[in-house]
Structure formats: C-alpha cells, structure tokens
Amino acid sequence: ISQKMAERKMEKDEGVVIGVDCGTTSVRAAVMTTTGRILSREVRPLGLWYPEPDFVEQSSENIWEQTCEAVRAAVTAAGVTPEDVRGLGFDATCSLVVLDADWQPVGVTPGVEVASRNIVLWMDHRAVEQSERINSLGHSVLCFVGNRISPEMQTPKLMWLREHLPDRWPRMRHFFDLPDFLTWRATGCPARSLCSLTCKWNYTRSNGWDATFFNAVGLGDIVQHGFVPLGLNVLPMGDPVGGGLSEEV
Numbered sequence: 001i002s003q004k005m006a007e008r009k010m011e012k013d014e015g016v017v018i019g020v021d022c023g024t025t026s027v028r029a030a031v032m033t034t035t036g037r038i039l040s041r042e043v044r045p046l047g048l049w050y051p052e053p054d055f056v057e058q059s060s061e062n063i064w065e066q067t068c069e070a071v072r073a074a075v076t077a078a079g080v081t082p083e084d085v086r087g088l089g090f091d092a093t094c095s096l097v098v099l100d101a102d103w104q105p106v107g108v109t110p111g112v113e114v115a116s117r118n119i120v121l122w123m124d125h126r127a128v129e130q131s132e133r134i135n136s137l138g139h140s141v142l143c144f145v146g147n148r149i150s151p152e153m154q155t156p157k158l159m160w161l162r163e164h165l166p167d168r169w170p171r172m173r174h175f176f177d178l179p180d181f182l183t184w185r186a187t188g189c190p191a192r193s194l195c196s197l198t199c200k201w202n203y204t205r206s207n208g209w210d211a212t213f214f215n216a217v218g219l220g221d222i223v224q225h226g227f228v229p230l231g232l233n234v235l236p237m238g239d240p241v242g243g244g245l246s247e248e249v
Contacts, residue, residue: 015086018074020067022092022178024048024123027063029070031078034086040077044070049117051109055126058119060097060105063178064185088186088245092178094200096120096157099174106172110164119178120157127156130163134217141202141213153200159217175229177201186249189242192231201230208234 014034021028026046031039044066049057075082098106098118105118120126131151135142142149149156154177162169176184177196184190197203202213209227214220222229235241 016078016080016084017087017089018071018085020071020088020090020182022046022063022067022090022182024093024121027067027070029067029074031074031080039080040074042070042073042077044073048121049109051111052126054124054128055110056121056124057108057117058095058121059116060099060118060178060181061116063119064182067182090179090182090186092182093122094152094154094196095122095178096154097176097178097181098161098172099176100171101173103174106168108161108165113168120161122152124157125151126164127151127160130156130159130217133159137216139210139213139216141204141210144198144204145202149202153202155202155214155217155219158219158222162219162221173229176231180231183241186245187242188246188248189233190231191233191235191241193237194234195237197231197234203230203234 016031016033016039019030019032024046025048026043028041028043030041033039046066047059047062051057071088075085096119098108098120100106105115107113107115107117108120109117128151131149131153134149134156145153151157154175158175161172174190177193177200180190180192180196194205198205203209209230211223214223226232
C-alpha cells in the first residue's frame with residue numbers, strides 16, 4: 001500500500017492533465033496523470049432542442065456552464081489543485097456555434113428567435129438542399145472531402161442561415177466549430193483548429209479560405225469581411241492556444 005501511495009504521490013508531483021469530451025447529450029471531464037492513469041471522471045448532461053423534424057439545436061452557454069461544472073468536480077474528485085494541472089484539452093462534436101459582433105449568442109431557431117439556442121448540432125439536417133447545390137458545382141475544394149459535402153458540414157449550414165434567417169444573418173459575425181468555441185471561452189483566443197476547418201469548413205492547408213468557392217455558394221459577404229467571421233488564426237493539431245487559461249476562467 002505504501003508503495004502505491006508513493007507512486008501516486010510521484011505522479012501527482014509530475015502534474016496532471018484534463019481531457020474534456022463534449023458529446024451530443026453530455027460533457028465528460030477526466031483528470032489523468034502524465035502517464036495516462038485516470039484519477040477521476042465526471043459527466044454532466046447537455047440540453048437538446050428539436051424545433052422541427054431534422055432540426056437539432058443546443059446552447060453554447062449551457063455547454064460552457066456544464067463543462068466548467070464537470071471540470072471543477074473532476075478536479076475535486078481527483079484530490080488535486082489547479083496548480084497541479086499542466087494542460088487542458090477539448091474534443092467536441094462538429095456543431096456550428098453562432099455569435100454576434102460582441103461575442104454573444106444569436107439564435108438559429110426558425111420563426112421566433114431564442115438567442116440562447118445558438119448551435120446547429122452536427123446531426124441537424126436542415127441544410128440538405130444547400131449541400132446538394134454545393135455538390136452540383138463540382139468545385140475543386142470538394143476533392144478534400146471525398147468530392148461530396150454532407151449537410152452535417154458547416155458551409156451548407158451557413159448557407160441555410162443566410163437564406164432562411166435574413167433578419168438575423170447581418171448580426172451573425174463569428175462562427176465556430178464547437179471545439180474551437182470551447183478553446184476560445186477557455187483562453188480568450190479565437191484561434192481555429194486546422195483539423196476542424198479542413199474536415200468540416202472547406203478550408204485547405206495549401207490555399208486557406210477559397211474566395212471563389214464561397215462566392216459561388218452565395219456567401220460572398222463572408223469573403224467581403226476577409227473571412228474574419230470564420231477565423232484567420234489557424235493552428236495545427238496539438239499546438240497551444242493563446243497564453244493558456246484567461247484570467248476570467
């Protein structure tokens with residue numbers, strides 16, 4: 001027993017890391033040693049809304065609050081202090097988060113706006129018609145996604161928002177993949193993951209954002225804004241984001 005206690009103390013002295021996995025119905029946080037031993041796990045539920053068939057929405061504020069609660073509980077359960085934490089990593093569904101110029105939520109629900117419901121979930125299929133229109137163009141960016149785009153990807157969802165919520169579209173000024181939203185909330189740095197953008201946003205490492213593609217699909221106003229709404233600071237997988245956790249967090 002004393003040997004095991006000594007080993008655990010040595011692991012803690014080396015510090016711990018926290019992994020956060022934000023899924024469809026819950027967010028999970030785990031505290032692990034740097035050798036990979038799990039010290040604690042915590043799970044918190046997430047809200048889901050179904051305003052119409054094939055429409056699925058979430059709230060970024062609900063997700064952030066539940067994420068913070070899960071992390072705090074996991075740290076307490078592991079018996080470590082914040083000073084012991086060497087790193088924090090996020091994984092999440094490829095859901096679309098919509099914010100305004102002041103970084104506040106803009107609702108994506110058809111009809112009456114519910115500002116807090118500002119996420120088009122990965123499994124939402126409202127943009128089937130838009131994805132078919134993109135595929136019919138045969139643009140060269142599609143070769144990076146198997147020559148066909150899915151309605152679960154972000155570009156057709158952006159098209160849907162522009163076409164079906166024209167009164168709100170001018171207020172929509174920041175669009176995030178959910179993992180990038182979480183790193184922004186944690187650090188204050190609006191960097192984007194190269195993995196997220198390449199897989200779901202029709203971004204390519206060789207050419208970046210392709211203006212000809214976005215103009216062709218009717219998203220020329222994003223081009224006119226210099227692609228700032230989609231992110232210009234793109235980081236490779238595993239790179240640190242910003243300067244670590246913000247003072248507020």
